[in-house]
Amino acid sequence: MQGDPFYSVRMRAAKHNSHENGGKHISGGEMISTYDTIKYAVNELVEKAITHSRGKPDFFQVQVELIHEPINLVKPLEVQTNEVESVECGQALARRILENSGVPKRIVEKAYEVIAECSSIRGAILLDIQTGQRLDNWNEKGVRVSRMDWLPSNFEKWAIHQHIPPSSRLKEALVLATKVCDHPATIAELCWSDDPDYITGYVASKKIGYQRITRLKEYGDEQGCRIFFVDGIQNVSTYISYLEKQPILIQWGEDDDR
Ligand code: PML
Ligand code: MG
Ligand code: MG
Ligand code: MG
Incomplete structure (x- = not known):
């Protein structure tokens, strides 16, 4: 820009x-x-x-x-909300959506082992879908995705058009997922909040969009999760540098939905 x-x-x-x-x-x-x-x-x-x-x-x-750096303008991922009755149904759906996005079943299983081991990590975990190895080795820190936003007027226009309440939480998560999935090495993201009062999470990918799932944990639980499933990364630090440094603004126009 x-x-x-x-x-x-x-x-x-x-x-x-x-x-x-x-x-x-x-x-x-x-x-x-x-x-x-x-x-x-x-x-x-x-x-x-x-x-x-x-x-x-x-x-x-x-x-x-x-x-x-010049700012890239990126269209938001398509959003769908999947209503589920229980955390078990929500987690089962998350696993299915990950597989449909191209993450092999054994890597999905591996991801849930990693989640159980890394309870207090605050950033994102990078998981290689070929080897199942964690590519960030920063333990408690993880990777922080930065330099991204969505100008309020354009976000509100989008929310009205989609009949979605314009919450800042959804906005922030969709901005992050859109940036992460815009990189060709990202196969999918799995996320739910570490806030005890928020239980909706999502699976996102370029292929299937931003799939919200209304229950991925119980109220009161302060353990969150953010995993990026990646493939074909030659240089991990270049990928991390994209996540941390490449500035991105989300921009939506009515024509994007036709
Ligand atoms: C939503 O789509 O409602 C947002 C889900 C993820 C929230 C992640 C967070 O609170 O950090
Ligand atoms: Mg920033
Ligand atoms: Mg939080
Ligand atoms: Mg669109």
Whole structure:
């Protein structure tokens, strides 16, 4: 995009100490802003940090950084909501959708073993669908996808058109999934929230879109999950650098849905 410069505005909040000193992760957030709207973006992220269901943070950081790279405009993934009656049905559906997206069954099983082992990871896990190996080896940290947003007016237009309530949670998750799935090495993503009061999660892929599943865990559970299933990665650090550094704005037009 040409014209005014853009800034990445990001936040992370923790309790009982900073993340790097073993604190409990409370919340994170990503926005892209022009200079004129930086103070609103910072405000929104501070609001998110201090009103979170995982607790009151005693450490948080907001970082503002000029974006030098050109920003890619990407269409949002198609969204579908799958209503399920129980966590068991939801998890069974998630496994089926992963397989339909091209993740072999044994790798899906492997992913659930990894989830059980990495209960307090705050970023995403990268799993190779050929070998079942975890490609990020940052343990508790995982990979943080950054530099992405969806301008409010365009998001609201999209939400009205889709008859979907315009929640910021859906927006943030769909922005992230769209960025991650736009990379050719991403086969699928599996995610559910670490917030105790939010039980809807999703499986996303370029092939099947953003498939919301209304129950992937029980209320009160603070264990979340975010796994990127990847294939054919020659250079892990180039892939991670895309996730962390490539700036992306989601942009939707009515014509995209015809
Ligand atoms: C999160 O809260 O961090 C992830 C939320 C995933 C699901 C969002 C939705 O589609 O409702
Ligand atoms: Mg950012
Ligand atoms: Mg959360
Ligand atoms: Mg579309």
